[in-house]
Amino acid sequence: MLNLILFGPPGAGKGTQADFLIEKFKLNHISTGNLLRRQIASETELGLEAKSYMDKGFLVPDSIVIGMIRTKLLKNKEANGYIFDGFPRTVAQAKALDELLDSLGIPITGMLCLIVEKKELIDRLLYRGITSGRPDDQDVSVIENRIKVYQEKTEPLRDYYMAQNKYHCVEGTGSVEDIAQRLIETISTI
Ligand code: ADP
Numbered sequence: 001m002l003n004l005i006l007f008g009p010p011g012a013g014k015g016t017q018a019d020f021l022i023e024k025f026k027l028n029h030i031s032t033g034n035l036l037r038r039q040i041a042s043e044t045e046l047g048l049e050a051k052s053y054m055d056k057g058f059l060v061p062d063s064i065v066i067g068m069i070r071t072k073l074l075k076n077k078e079a080n081g082y083i084f085d086g087f088p089r090t091v092a093q094a095k096a097l098d099e100l101l102d103s104l105g106i107p108i109t110g111m112l113c114l115i116v117e118k119k120e121l122i123d124r125l126l127y128r129g130i131t132s133g134r135p136d137d138q139d140v141s142v143i144e145n146r147i148k149v150y151q152e153k154t155e156p157l158r159d160y161y162m163a164q165n166k167y168h169c170v171e172g173t174g175s176v177e178d179i180a181q182r183l184i185e186t187i188s189t190i
Pocket of ligand 1 (some may be wrong): 009136
């Protein structure tokens with residue numbers, strides 16, 4: 001089983017690369033951002049609560065996203081492997097994921113990080129805001145807040161996965177194919 005975590009700031013290209021890796025390795029995509037946006041579109045109670053955080057660029061509470069991941073994993077027991085995209089985003093989420101995967105006998109193969117500088121991230125997100133209509137991509141102060149939250153809450157996961165010898169980084173700029181190639185090479189060394 002190949003179980004990968006894609007890691008990197010908003011706009012690093014996790015979703016784009018996830019699409020590529022899913023196709024190549026026949027993996028199941030678990031994106032908490034997509035799951036949350038689906039809840040918002042369906043106007044569920046969970047979606048309404050999540051939206052109030054997402055619109056401002058804050059993280060949705062751990063209990064909500066961990067619950068969603070648990071449900072999703074229990075439903076997809078027969079998968080070839082998983083790509084976690086946008087999760088875990090806090091140390092509490094990483095610990096919950098470890099416990100959940102342990103209980104299911106699923107090991108994490110590695111965390112793949114995409115490195116992109118801040119100016120490029122902001123340009124990419126503003127462009128995505130025009131093409132996708134995502135409200136959190138249309139306001140520079142919300143984007144800046146998401147990057148700040150990433151640095152404060154999510155970057156510490158680097159040490160968490162490094163301590164498990166599971167942290168691998170590639171340069172996240174260049175063509176989509178070049179970046180995908182870098183990821184595939186990295187996966188082959190794990
Ligand atoms: P991006 O990587 O561009 O921020 P996502 O779709 O991954 O896009 O996330 C969009 C928003 O959804 C985040 O800003 C956050 O509010 C919420 N979100 C997604 N995943 C998580 C998570 N694991 N924990 C908490 N909030 C999350």
